[in-house]
Amino acid sequence: MKKLVILLILLATPVFAIQPDEILENREFETRAREISKGLRCLVCQNQSIDDSDAPLARDLRVLVRDRIEMGETDDQVMKYIVDRYGDFVLLSPPLKLSTMVLWAAPTIFLSIGVFGLFRWFRRRPEENWENQTPLTVEENKKLAAALKSEIF
Amino acid sequence: MIIPFLTVIVISAVFGAYLWQVGPGGKDISTLPSAMIDKPVPDFILPPIEGRQDGLNSSHLKRGVSLVNVWASWCPPCRVEHPFLMELARNGVAIYGINYRDKPADAERFLRNLGDPYQKIGADITGRVSIDWGIYGYPETFIVDQSGRIRYRHVGPITRDVIDKLIQPLLTKIVKK
Numbered sequence A: 001m002k003k004l005v006i007l008l009i010l011l012a013t014p015v016f017a018i019q020p021d022e023i024l025e026n027r028e029f030e031t032r033a034r035e036i037s038k039g040l041r042c043l044v045c046q047n048q049s050i051d052d053s054d055a056p057l058a059r060d061l062r063v064l065v066r067d068r069i070e071m072g073e074t075d076d077q078v079m080k081y082i083v084d085r086y087g088d089f090v091l092l093s094p095p096l097k098l099s100t101m102v103l104w105a106a107p108t109i110f111l112s113i114g115v116f117g118l119f120r121w122f123r124r125r126p127e128e129n130w131e132n133q134t135p136l137t138v139e140e141n142k143k144l145a146a147a148l149k150s151e152i153f
Numbered sequence B: 001m002i003i004p005f006l007t008v009i010v011i012s013a014v015f016g017a018y019l020w021q022v023g024p025g026g027k028d029i030s031t032l033p034s035a036m037i038d039k040p041v042p043d044f045i046l047p048p049i050e051g052r053q054d055g056l057n058s059s060h061l062k063r064g065v066s067l068v069n070v071w072a073s074w075c076p077p078c079r080v081e082h083p084f085l086m087e088l089a090r091n092g093v094a095i096y097g098i099n100y101r102d103k104p105a106d107a108e109r110f111l112r113n114l115g116d117p118y119q120k121i122g123a124d125i126t127g128r129v130s131i132d133w134g135i136y137g138y139p140e141t142f143i144v145d146q147s148g149r150i151r152y153r154h155v156g157p158i159t160r161d162v163i164d165k166l167i168q169p170l171l172t173k174i175v176k177k
Helices: A002-011 A027-038 A056-070 A075-086 A098-128 A138-149 B002-022 B058-062 B076-090 B104-114 B128-132 B160-176
Strands: B066-071 B094-100 B120-124 B140-144 B150-155
Touching (some): A027 A056, A056 A075, B066 B076, B076 B094, B076 B104
């Protein structure tokens, strides 16, 4: 029984959304189609690429990408064809444009603010240096020694 | 000392405003802005639903202001909006249909039982023409002006509210020009 379970687990393969009848015979075309598909958003299930999605529209788009490649279009032309119809939103990584500047610049801006803040914070620290602390008094040292000896610690 | 507090307040306000919009504000972030607005309708020729005589192509959409409705008999929201399409058709609005990936017999039965508001219907069996229109949900409805340019796109079923607040005012505006 155990062996059977292990065998079944070993036989399991990931399920791909892409159907055998969609795959192109031309290896180079197929590789290009896969690359393009990975960058295109499935509009029905918005956080998957069309390469990962089982939705009928994703399938239609995958077939469309392959058809256009077979017609002799370049990767950019295929992308443009789809962006013209569905807008930039269809691209999983947004293009660098005036309208997306905030999106692209935000991480850098926030990081700079953080670094600046940290810098200020560390500059202020030296005043609280160990060397500036007053040493323990005799009384305090005795208390400390007693505490360290006790069972609690 | 006041700066950290201000920072927290400002950031909370920004994120809070967004949350308010998509929550109680009712903003629907699942509808996408259409890339097709103000572009001419795509060039297409669609055959009629098997057994009918009409069919639809892009030249039909350049003869006057019209509505283009993408529907299928298997799509529940299409049934929901159907009475409103019938009403618009009765009021003299020209509606053209793109029947998306449907079985001819099912589409025929849908129209026989619920009424046919369409001037002409094209059958998009492969879904290719729908991609040219940038369609991703069903139903979708476009307003096309007399020169064949897409002026508005609505994703999802048409409701009383959509007719009163969007479709009618826009139709009036386009016809006047």
